[in-house]
Amino acid sequence: MKKSIMVMGRLDARQEAELAEHFTLLEHSGSLDISRAEVREVLAKTHGIIGSGLPVTPELLDAAPALQVISTVSVGYDSIPVDELTKRGILLCNTPDVLTETTADLGFALIMAAGRRLVELAEVVKQGKWQSSIGPELFSSDIHGKTLGMVGFGRIGAAIARRGALGFGMPILYSNASPKPALEKELGAKRCELDTLLAESDYVCITVPLTQETEKLIGKREFSLMKPSAIFVNIARGKVVDEAALIEALENGTIKAAGLDVFEQEPLPSSSPLPHMANVVALPHIASATHETRQAMAQRAVDNLRLALQGEEPINAVNEIA
Numbered sequence: 001m002k003k004s005i006m007v008m009g010r011l012d013a014r015q016e017a018e019l020a021e022h023f024t025l026l027e028h029s030g031s032l033d034i035s036r037a038e039v040r041e042v043l044a045k046t047h048g049i050i051g052s053g054l055p056v057t058p059e060l061l062d063a064a065p066a067l068q069v070i071s072t073v074s075v076g077y078d079s080i081p082v083d084e085l086t087k088r089g090i091l092l093c094n095t096p097d098v099l100t101e102t103t104a105d106l107g108f109a110l111i112m113a114a115g116r117r118l119v120e121l122a123e124v125v126k127q128g129k130w131q132s133s134i135g136p137e138l139f140s141s142d143i144h145g146k147t148l149g150m151v152g153f154g155r156i157g158a159a160i161a162r163r164g165a166l167g168f169g170m171p172i173l174y175s176n177a178s179p180k181p182a183l184e185k186e187l188g189a190k191r192c193e194l195d196t197l198l199a200e201s202d203y204v205c206i207t208v209p210l211t212q213e214t215e216k217l218i219g220k221r222e223f224s225l226m227k228p229s230a231i232f233v234n235i236a237r238g239k240v241v242d243e244a245a246l247i248e249a250l251e252n253g254t255i256k257a258a259g260l261d262v263f264e265q266e267p268l269p270s271s272s273p274l275p276h277m278a279n280v281v282a283l284p285h286i287a288s289a290t291h292e293t294r295q296a297m298a299q300r301a302v303d304n305l306r307l308a309l310q311g312e313e314p315i316n317a318v319n320e321i322a
């Protein structure tokens, strides 16, 4: 008998057809709200779930006794309790690599947009306020030759640093759990303590995953170490930063500006001051959101799910099931 799966979110028709060849695609309302009887009914039958931003809780896992594989269409998996999955013999797969360059493109775009005040100055033109040459109060910051500090130097961190070092002649500092000697050689990057990086960088860019260790890694103390001219960019996860401290640092000039793709709460609540601040470029979590990359991520997640449910090795397993 075919195994059953829940497809949460969008796959293209060809990907759905590929899965339907091997598995029964369970009909459902698109919700994982286990307080609803119809959701519990579907979960009770499912062997695999594929989707992104899946709100996986122990209660949801209790409702899915046949579940063998979760295939997330993302590289990050901070919303998923991996240890709990492992305890229950459930495999988690994710989609690294295929999104690295696209995410790095957006990370560097945020460095440029926040550094050169692109959104703020485009607004001047849009609102018909460009009546004479702009003065120093609207001048921006150089990017080339400035020091780029990478907090996290994995796949995406390295790809952003590569753009900065090789394209813009930026000296690279990095703080990372492990040293990266090959990247030091390739990019002339220097590893240092986080505090040193914060004090010496002109651009600080966050690319660490959200974990217990990295939650609120950057708070009031860390902002106070940065240069008043520093530009802060976060494309990792909002909760790596104490958002109240970030807002305060931007409001009182502790740092100069920020480019943000991720927030403590997403979508941003209407009460957040961040989108209204002239020195903030705020985006709706879109670093990997190009047609090509979202397609590649979905395909990778489909491949992972199919392989894992067929008892073969998936391309990207997060945990190991004995």
Ligand SMILES: NC(=O)C1=CN([C@@H]2O[C@H](COP(=O)(O)OP(=O)(O)OC[C@H]3O[C@@H](n4cnc5c(N)ncnc54)[C@H](OP(=O)(O)O)[C@@H]3O)[C@@H](O)[C@H]2O)C=CC1
Pocket: 075, 076, 077, 096, 097, 099, 100, 103, 151, 152, 153, 154, 155, 156, 157, 175, 176, 177, 178, 179, 207, 208, 209, 210, 211, 213, 214, 235, 236, 237, 261, 262, 285, 286, 287, 288
């Ligand atoms: N905005 C968006 O749309 C996107 C956001 N992301 C986010 O980016 C994150 C990074 O992705 P990716 O680069 O592929 O992941 P990687 O695992 O390749 O890189 C993460 C790096 O962070 C380092 N690290 C982990 N924990 C710590 C710590 N406590 N202190 C210092 N360094 C640490 C790791 O060190 P080591 O090498 O030693 O293990 C690793 O080098 C994802 O987890 C996701 O949250 C990703 C894609 C799109």
Ligand SMILES: O=CC(=O)O
Pocket: 073, 074, 075, 076, 077, 099, 288
């Ligand atoms: O935030 C996106 C991801 O892939 O992780």
